[in-house]
Amino acid sequence: MAGQNCLVTNDWICGEYLRSRSQELTDATVQHIWITAVSVVIGLLVAFPLALLARRSRRIAGPVLGLTTVLYTVPSLAMFSLLLPLFGLSAALVVTGLVLYSLTILVRNILAGLEAVPQEAKDAAKGMGYGPGRLLWEVELPLALPAVMAGVRIATVSTIALTTVGSIVGRGGLGNLIEDALPSFFKAQVLTASVLCVLLAVVADLLLLGVQRLLTPWTRIRTTRDAVGAVAKVKAV
Template sequence: MSSANCLVTNDWICGEYLRSRQQELIDATVQHVWITTISVAIGLVIAFPLALLARRGRGFAGPVLGLTTTLYTVPSLAMFSLLLPLFGLSAGLVITGLVLYSLTILVRNILAGLEAVPEDAKEAARGMGYGPVRLLWEVELPLALPVLLAGVRIATVSTVALTTVGSIVGKGGLGNLIGDGVDTLFKAQVLTASVLCVLLAVVADLLLLGVQRLLTPWTRIRTPRAASAEAATAVKAG
């Protein structure tokens, strides 16, 4: 009885809300995950060639980094309004906006990862007859993966949060429930959708961290010299 009454009393925590709106919560979460995944994937596909262009020299890096940074500073409502004539009230509107926002993080991290590749590794590969394309895919990209994947993690968590803004066109996943709950002062809906959004960001980050550790096992290997240095640092700090 008390569980059902929590809907009447409009409590923040309400088990009856979870039971009665289970499908609605699942649908909103699935939409949130779908929009986030598509946005980051498209952003990564676009960011990679832009990062390659930017590393060709300052003449390219300035415009590329400047443009992506400028896009990130545009308020989300203004961004969606500018894209509205092209996409209408559709998921494409939200996804395009999120892709543009992700570029500044992804381009910078891809560029940083590629530039951090040791020059001696590249010289050794060239000495073995590696051409530019083979050098990129077999040497530079694998060594840049830790920084690149760190950027993907940041972009994903950021996109999970920004997806909620898509509620202004009814394509915001859990943001739809948060917006409706705020408008109707439905406390249980606001809290539940907000918690799910946070959990979604945490789970996505942990999953990508697992992928990062799986693809870059060498980053977990410590040489005896590195271990000794860490121990010496700890002793000095103590």
């Protein structure tokens, strides 16, 4: 009875809410994850060729980076309104908007990672007979992965937050629960959905960090070597 009373008294923390709305929370969380994952993956697929295009010519780099920056400054409500005639009230509307927002982060990080590849590494690969395609996929991209993955992590966390805005068309995942609860100020629902959003962002960032460490084992070796060197210097002193 005490657990049910927390719904009546509209408490922030309410175990009965979690028990009675567990399926609703699960569905909203799954939708949130799905929209985020699809948006980031499509964003990567679009950002990669744009970054390659920007790297090829300085004259192209300016407009590409400028356009992606301008897109990021457009308010989410205005962005969805502009896309509404094309996609209607659908998940595609939200995903497209999120993809456009992710481009400024992804394009810049991919471009920065590729430009940071040491010239001597590229020269050595060319000396071994690597063509442009093989050089990109087997030398440049692996060495650029730390910067690329950093961009993916930032874009993912940002997209998780922006997905909630999709609630204006009923495709906002956990944002739907927050919007539904605000008119009546249903505290337990607002708090639970908000906390789940934060947890999703933290878990996604940690998972991507783990993937980054698996894909770039040489960075761990370098970090360990630097740490050992620092300890040796301290002992020498």
